[in-house]
Amino acid sequence: MSDEEPILSVDNLQTVFYTDRETIRAVDSISFDVRLGETVGIVGESGSGKSVTARSIMGLIDAPGRIEPESSITFDGQELTDLSEAQYQSIRGSGIGMVFQDPQQSLNPVYTIGNQIRESLRINRDITGKEAIEEATNLLESVGIPDAKRRLDEYPHQFSGGMRQRAVIAMMLACDPDFLICDEPTTALDVTIQAQILDLLKELQEERNLSILFITHDMGVIADVADRVNVMYAGQIVEQAPVEELFENPRHPYTRALIDSIPGEHSRKEGLQTIEGSVPTPNEPADYCRFAPRCPKAFGACDKVPPQHVSVSDEIDHTAACLLYPEGEPESSRIETHLAKGDGTEDDT
Numbered sequence: 107m108s109d110e111e112p113i114l115s116v117d118n119l120q121t122v123f124y125t126d127r128e129t130i131r132a133v134d135s136i137s138f139d140v141r142l143g144e145t146v147g148i149v150g151e152s153g154s155g156k157s158v159t160a161r162s163i164m165g166l167i168d169a170p171g172r173i174e175p176e177s178s179i180t181f182d183g184q185e186l187t188d189l190s191e192a193q194y195q196s197i198r199g200s201g202i203g204m205v206f207q208d209p210q211q212s213l214n215p216v217y218t219i220g221n222q223i224r225e226s227l228r229i230n231r232d233i234t235g236k237e238a239i240e241e242a243t244n245l246l247e248s249v250g251i252p253d254a255k256r257r258l259d260e261y262p263h264q265f266s267g268g269m270r271q272r273a274v275i276a277m278m279l280a281c282d283p284d285f286l287i288c289d290e291p292t293t294a295l296d297v298t299i300q301a302q303i304l305d306l307l308k309e310l311q312e313e314r315n316l317s318i319l320f321i322t323h324d325m326g327v328i329a330d331v332a333d334r335v336n337v338m339y340a341g342q343i344v345e346q347a348p349v350e351e352l353f354e355n356p357r358h359p360y361t362r363a364l365i366d367s368i369p370g371e372h373s374r375k376e377g378l379q380t381i382e383g384s385v386p387t388p389n390e391p392a393d394y395c396r397f398a399p400r401c402p403k404a405f406g407a408c409d410k411v412p413p414q415h416v417s418v419s420d421e422i423d424h425t426a427a428c429l430l431y432p433e434g435e436p437e438s439s440r441i442e443t444h445l446a447k448g449d450g451t452e453d454d455t
């Protein structure tokens with residue numbers, strides 16, 4: 107496989123929760139790729155569908171949630187959406203590891219850290235006995251836990267928050283994954299510790315040629331870790347671009363608002379900007395722009411025409427789903443473009 111080929115492809119993913127009261131389109135037709143060895147970010151406010159995306163990839167959507175049949179997720183060439191639970195367990199054991207915001211979710215409080223890492227080594231790599239103790243020690247050392255051998259005998263509560271997250275990462279590495287999904291792994295940690303964990307992930311990525319899907323609501327963290335970024339809003343991806351391009355040349359009004367609300371960016375001049383209002387629950391079909399009610403640039407058509415991804419750069423792979431584009435065209439022709447793409451009748455030129 108070449109470095110340019112995606113290891114993970116998400117295509118038209120739709121994850122819907124059918125609750126008694128409403129139908130929530132938590133992930134509403136999103137598509138993106140992750141290539142070998144790169145870090146792809148998903149960023150957006152609370153409720154935008156980031157975690158549901160991660161859980162869909164991991165096969166962790168339970169009733170009343172469902173991945174709709176038109177959706178496709180391929181990992182290493184294999185379609186994941188039609189795997190059985192047993193097949194999925196082996197993917198989770200060896201192919202894809204996941205690190206959550208709360209390390210407690212991955213650690214069992216009644217077993218020592220060493221026990222848990224050794225158990226993972228036994229199940230996933232058939233390593234036992236003395237060899238397992240050695241490998242567990244190596245793993246703890248490789249995630250920067252000092253005095254690793256002794257700390258294997260400690261329980262999760264004896265670790266600080268940052269050390270606990272390191273231990274979870276060591277446990278993930280015990281499965282020798284190719285792919286890591288990190289869902290807000292540093293959100294609960296203070297800033298210094300957060301930076302250390304991000305550095306650790308970068309180091310491990312280089313050593314192991316890991317591919318990473320990194321989820322956060324924090325644009326500052328995205329700028330630091332991601333190679334390419336998907337900006338998510340109310341279940342949809344609204345902009346996709348390489349990270350430098352996204353910050354130098356944000357095109358979707360939502361991305362601009364997120365960048366303006368980074369602490370420090372504008373705070374000297376005009377005080378911290380925040381986006382007024384919150385993400386709506388996506389409980390009706392998206393036949394309009396879901397950001398329009400909060401958008402400073404919205405015009406009449408935004409309430410009636412669903413925006414499609416259009417290219418916003420001649421040189422760079424950069425798209426935005428917004429009726430302001432293609433830029434420079436009159437409103438009527440832009441609307442035509444979006445309607446045609448939405449129908450699937452456009453000729454793809």
Ligand SMILES: Nc1ncnc2c1ncn2[C@@H]1O[C@H](COP(=O)(O)OP(=O)(O)OP(=O)(O)O)[C@@H](O)[C@H]1O
Nearest residue numbers: 123130132151152153154155156157158159323387
């Ligand atoms: N089990 C569920 N049942 C019903 N709705 C759900 C369920 N899980 C998630 N949702 C809904 O799906 C939408 C997306 O939620 P999700 O947790 O993916 O957001 P997020 O972007 O990860 O937000 P945060 O930054 O707060 O973690 C929300 O409207 C949420 O209420």
Ligand code: NI
Nearest residue numbers: 156157158289
């Ligand atoms: Ni989340």
